[in-house]
Amino acid sequence: MSFYRLTSLLFILVLLLTACTPASPVTPEVPTAAAKLPDSTDVPTDVAATETVDQTISGKLVIYSGRSEPLIQPVIDAFKAEHPEVEVLLKAGSNSEIANALIEEQANTQADLFITTELFTVQSLSQQGIFQPYRPAAADLLPPEFVDPNNNWIGLTLRARVIMYNTDLVAPEDLPTSIFDLTDPKWKGKIAAAGSTNGSMQAQIAAMRQLLGEEETEAWLQGLLDNEVTFFGGHTDVRKAVGAGEFALGLVNHYYYHLQLDEGSKVGVIYPDQGDGQLGLITNATAVAVVKGAQNVPAAQAFVDFLVSEQGQKIFAEQNYEYPLLPGVPLREGVQPLESFRLAEVNIAEAALDSDATFDLMEKLELP
Amino acid sequence: MNRSDAPMPPALVSPWQRLRAASNRLTTRSASPVLLAGLAGLVALFLAVPVVYIFLRAVGADAEAWQRLLQVRLWKLLGNTLLLMLAVTGGALVIGASMAWLTERSDLPGRKYFRWMFALPLAIPAYIGGIVHLALLRPRGGMLPRLLENLLGQPVYTPSPLGFWGAAFILILFTFPYVYLLSGAAFRSQHASLEEAARMLGYRPLRTFFSVTLPAMRPGLLAGALLVALDILAEYGTVALLRYETFSSAIFVQLSGRYDRSAAAVLSGVLVGLAVIILWAELHSQGQARFTQMESSWRPAPIVRLGKWRIPALLVAAGVTFTSLLVPVGVLTTWSIQAVLDPETLRSVLHSGSMGFSNFAWNSLWTSFLAALLAITLSVPVALFSVRHPSRVSRLIARVCQVGYAIPGVVIALSLVLLVNRALPFLYATPLIVVIAYVLRHVPQAVRASEAALNQVSATLEEAARVSGRTAVQAFVQVTFPLILPGLLAGGALVFLTSLKELPATLLLRPAGFDTLAVRVWVWANDGFYVQAAPAALLLVLISAVPLSFLLRREQIFK
Missing domain, CATH: 3.40.190.10 (Periplasmic binding protein-like II)
Structure with missing residues (x-):
């Protein structure tokens, strides 16, 4: 009878897919950077100085991004290569859609980090008390107008x-x-x-x-x-x-x-x-902010550090042709300097x- | 039960036996209905909560939100939505019914194959069909206009798939199978003598068709049309893609626009109100769908010879199949091969999202499977109550359980976001909330399937089991359940299929890092990466084809 055939087919399909499902998230395909690490602990690399390096970070890091996935995935992959113990979970959508979610979730925080495509949203959310302050060491190097006076958000790149x-x-x-x-x-x-x-x-x-x-x-x-x-x-x-x-x-x-x-x-x-x-x-500037009530503050802060580090800024400049806010990071060839x-x-x-x-x-x- | 039920002289019946007989009567007639009614009522309550909540939010929205919307937007959206609904329903009726006539009542060559070809587009979500046709037809940049330009050396005008006409075109292509299946069954079961009588009265063939054949099919056509209409009200992906604004897409934009939920709630309230009217009509039309059959003398209506119209009819049928099935599957396959052959694209396909390809394929499967299981489980008490204990209450409960048809995915998502985040925060941002959305939306299908299955099992079988000493539960498990299992599985397959294809609620409710095939296809295609989107889209279509073909084999016309 046909329904027996179907149920067995479905059953087999389910079994097959269970077998294929990785027990842990797929490791990012950035073998070179990962392979260089001598072991799985957080060894500081030649990245610009960060404050949290001595702290072992792990667990889930939930990133809400108003930037579309292809533009943010490279830097996430590079971060995962540095910190393989951190499981990065991304939810990308339109800026205001994500902002709405953050407001909705205030009493039930899900996200650790918010990445945005322009400053008005972070500014407005910051006034509503959605973020917690964090000032990475590299903040002093950035142009002051791109760092929130209350350190609720920090700029990343210009477009x-x-x-x-x-x-x-x-x-x-x-x-x-x-x-x-x-x-x-x-x-x-x-x-x-x-x-x-x-x-x-x-x-x-x-x-x-x-x-x-x-x-x-x-x-x-x-x-x-x-x-x-x-x-x-x-x-x-x-x-x-x-x-x-x-x-x-x-x-x-x-x-x-x-x-x-x-x-x-x-x-x-x-x-x-x-x-x-x-x-x-x-x-307009892209920016990042740590969400108030974040479950994994150490990882969130490490990610912010990474974004404003030379390595992170280079990824934005090289792969996305953006203008990095960290001085000294060269523009991708062909990009006309803003000056x-x-x-x-x-x-x-x-x-x-x-x-x-x-x-x-x-x-x-x-x-x- | 036992011999005590047999009539015997009153003097010989002990009080004890009399008590047992009485209690037996009680359990058959009232105790189990009370339990059943309670269970069914709980299910109905669970299903009604989101819609009631949205209504309350809409009514309770501040006057300013209503005013702002009433000024222009609401009327324009209402006009847009109704216009699309009418156009698609009309188009689907014409194509669905005429294709059904061709395969069931004419000598169309290859009609055995066409039956499958006309039903299989149900495995393709309309937005995926829309993505393919958009890439093909888009003015100037589409594959077809460019091909024509290269061939002819100058730009050629091709119709745009964007806007009203495009949206109507795509949605007709992917909803006409509903009408096709229902009217196919109606043509199949039509009585030969009906048309013979008309011909004997001197009616010409065409007049016979319009004044006898078609009216006799009205219940089937109406049911199909109303299903299509409900589908169009809920449709999000296609209209958003083809940039035609309806209620669903406007609610989505509201949700991702200003920081204010009341406008979205107002629009949702109006949309659900509209859908409830159509649902009411649909439920009403079901009542009329039972037409009298003269069982003893039934013979199939004769096949009409197409004669010189055979070739044109074949071309039309082939054209419908080509645009609704072969083109989407062909293009998706080509793109998928391109994606697999290019290492960089393949890498981005396999490792996109937070977890990679196998992970979101798996997510699609398990959420839809769980939703199907839950929907079937919930549907059983409702169906048992309404079929075995028909009353005003049981009918009301069964109707309330149909409400999911009238709540579009965006509205379910909105109400769950607002409701669950406040009342059940631990459920919020878990994959389970996505499953709950599927269940809420698709339980009606399961209820209908379970009711249909139960209707075919005579209550006397259960009574016989009770008489031979089984309890109500035992009778159900040992007798009824095995008999209705195929019907329940069909309901489950339908819920599984529609959950797999679901887009807007999944988009809005998924926790970070949780993707399904439908979501990935949408995210990629929205960013213009069609080749990357193709493998996931093709897999989605192929998986959907499995439960669909199971369902189709149960249909009368495929037997």
């Missing part, structure tokens, strides 16, 4: 908001020079950007609200909508679409241009708004207070 373009579709003389050119009807239907759930986009709107005021920001967003900009859930879609020639222009963080160039696409990049009287380049640009100056603490207004604006305009 610039740029316009990438498909070189087959845009002639050099037609290139836009400002984000306001994106509302020009000649680009109608030819632009891709990330939508309202994306942290970097939210941060850009928050920054513009502060620099230009509500009205001008609204006019710009309305201009994008009128210009039939296609809004994707994330920037990977945007870069791939521009690389494939689906769109002429894409509003992205600068490293998406590099990642797409790596795939052999014909793409170029514009660092916008550099002229006199223009806005300047909008940047050569005029940056828009945003008061992060102030903009964080207005985060509700940013959401209101996006909702009012029905930004996808």
